[in-house]
Amino acid sequence: MTNLWVAIPDSALSDEQTKRDKSVKIAQFARACSIFRVKRIYIYHDPLSQFEKEDPVLLRTILRYLDTPQYLRRVLYPRMNELEFAGILHPIKAPHHRPPQDIKTVRAGDVRTGVIAKVKGALFVEVGLGSLVPFDGEGSDGKKVNVKFTSPHPHLRAMEATELDIFEYWGYEVKEVPSIVKLLSGIEKTTVIATSRKGGFIKNNEAKLAESIKNSENVLVIFGSPKHGVHEIIAKESSNIKPEFMVNMFPNQATETVRLEEAVLGTLAILNASILSRN
Structure with missing residues (x-):
């Protein structure tokens, strides 16, 4: 089965005001990625947005914490400021979160x-x-x-x-990269899908996407920040490197914006139903 990866910006929490709301949003990322068997989450630097310096630490810490089986959390995570609201976050309950056993x-x-x-x-x-x-x-x-x-x-x-x-889905790993360009220049045998309101409609790209994924070992889906699209972030970094596919997953949207946590869940659901389930 093709490995599914996602990339989200370190500014992903910039539209939330409190640590509680940020923590809940991260849990939504973790749940969505686990539902659709994401094996790797990249956190890339967004050079266009302003955000609190603690946000990337909070993002990676809670993502890793939620992927950790409950019986190991006290071993790996001592009392720490980033996990202040961990108790209210919905558990993932993925296969590697084994229950107590004799x-x-x-x-x-x-x-x-x-x-x-x-x-x-x-x-x-x-x-x-x-x-x-x-x-x-x-x-x-x-x-x-x-x-x-x-x-x-x-x-x-x-x-x-x-x-x-291991024959079941066994969670995701979290990696940090300095930029989208660095990420794209360092991967091989990977179909890259950037989500953008300015991209082509998913239905018009479905056949080409399916063929590309069929011949790839990995699929990487890149999401923009709450304030800037993937195309803007890449343009800031380089004019030479571009994703293979730039796709609009929500054509005719009625809201002014699609929140990042909504985009992750919706995009993965659409890809799973239309393309990934074929491979």
């Missing part, structure tokens, strides 16, 4: 997300089973890792899982 029911081949712990020179993983599990492999203390159990209880052991061991 350690005796774990089978060889099962996969969970864990955190490496070093105890008296030996490596273990905390995987939410009530006790640490011996870990066969390498890694640093506190590193988040996906593990596969290689033997059942009472001789439970684990090793790092590969992509071939």
